[in-house]
Amino acid sequence: MLSINAKIGFIGAGVMGKSMAANLQNAGYPISVYTRTKEKANELVHNGATWKSSIAELAQTTDVIITMVGYPSDVEEVYxxxxxxxxxxxxxxxxxxxxxxxxxLAVEIYRNARERNISAMDAPVSGGDVGARSGTLAIMAGGDQEAFDTVLPLFDIVGENIILQGEAGAGQHTKLANQITIASNMIGVCEAISYARKSGLDPSRVLDSITTGAAGSFSLSKLAPRMLEGDYAPGFYVKHFIKDMTIALESAQEMGLSTPGLSLSLDLYKELAEQGDNDSGTQALIKLFA
Structure with missing residues (x-):
């Protein structure tokens, strides 16, 4: 188990990373932070985090390093x-x-880390900006049991549903399964809202009825109201969802698995991005159904 004095390094302070780091900070852990754009870390630094001017400096002075960056290419660059x-x-x-x-890539990091007597885990999350702020993220972990047990106190601060899924890479595979589920669900949410409007119903009242039934989902209860309000601020960026779906589709194809729902969703989100919504939240998909 980690002591409360364990030094935590956090790389990345985007929509979700900043809230995750803040929750660890508020729990009493000493936090060091590095981001390519220093301004993104200003709030954390103002609240007591130590700014590090390089990844190397952060790595040399911390006991646990958490990364929450954008793309696989960013992960490679950081590690x-x-x-x-x-x-x-x-x-x-x-x-x-x-x-x-x-x-x-998670497996590659794990193997390289083990050669240096460093314990590595992949632990992607789900829950968006809401889950990051409230510390209720689902955490899907891959790696060794010992490493999982050691960092579990940190996971308990940023998440609630925390499961070690298997060896290195298992966390990423689980997150891709999560994204495949969301991909088709988002289409269904948009079609349901469009159907309600077309039939003359009040979409808000329809949501009141269907969010607690068999159709219930995070997308329906959290993102559909944003769609109705025309609020397209990113809890999770369109560009990052496209990245996730692309990785999932490539992984499925490598395994010889057909995923038609995923393919359709990816095509729709690419169309949305081409219309200028790359930096919007994923709920902006409703624009294609207006």
């Missing part, structure tokens, strides 16, 4: 190379990538 985490983290430390990324 590998002379100035990356693995070349600079202390022997006996723990690294946890909570980015949604490629399962094969």
């Amino acid at each position: 590998f190379g002379a100035n990356g985490i693995l070349e600079n983290a202390k022997s006996g430390s723990y690294v946890v990538d909570m980015t949604t990324s490629k399962p094969a």
Whole structure:
């Protein structure tokens, strides 16, 4: 188990990462933070976090390093190379990538970390900005039981539904299954709202009826009201959902698995991005059904 004095390094302070780091900070852990754009970390630093000017400096001075960045290419940049985490983290430390990324990359990080006596886990999350702020994220972990048990106190602060799914890469595979589920569900939510409007119903009253029944989902209860309000602020970016779905589709194809719902959703979100909504929240999909 980690002591409350364990030094936590956090790389990435986006929509979700900033809230996750803040929750750890509020729980009493000393936090060091690095982001490519320092301004994104200003709030954390103002509240007592220590700013580090490089990944190497952060890695050399912390016991657990958590990464929450954008794309697999960002994960590679952060972990590998002379100035990356693995070349600079202390022997006996723990690294946890909570980015949604490629399962094969998670395995590569794990193997390279083990050669340096560093414990690595992949632990992507689900729950969006709401879950990140409230500390109720679902955490899907891959890696060794010992590493999981050690960092569990940190997971307990940022999440609620926390499950070790298996070996390295298992967390990423589980998150991709999560994204595949959401992909088709978002289409259904948009079609349901469009149907309610077309039939002359009040979509808000329809949501009151269907969110607690068999159709209930996070997308229906949390994102559908935003659709009705025309609120397209990102709890989770369209561009990042496209990234996730692309990884999931590639992984499915590698396994010889057909995923027609995923393929359709990916095509629709690409169309949405081409219309200028790359940086909108995923609920902006409703625009295509207006």
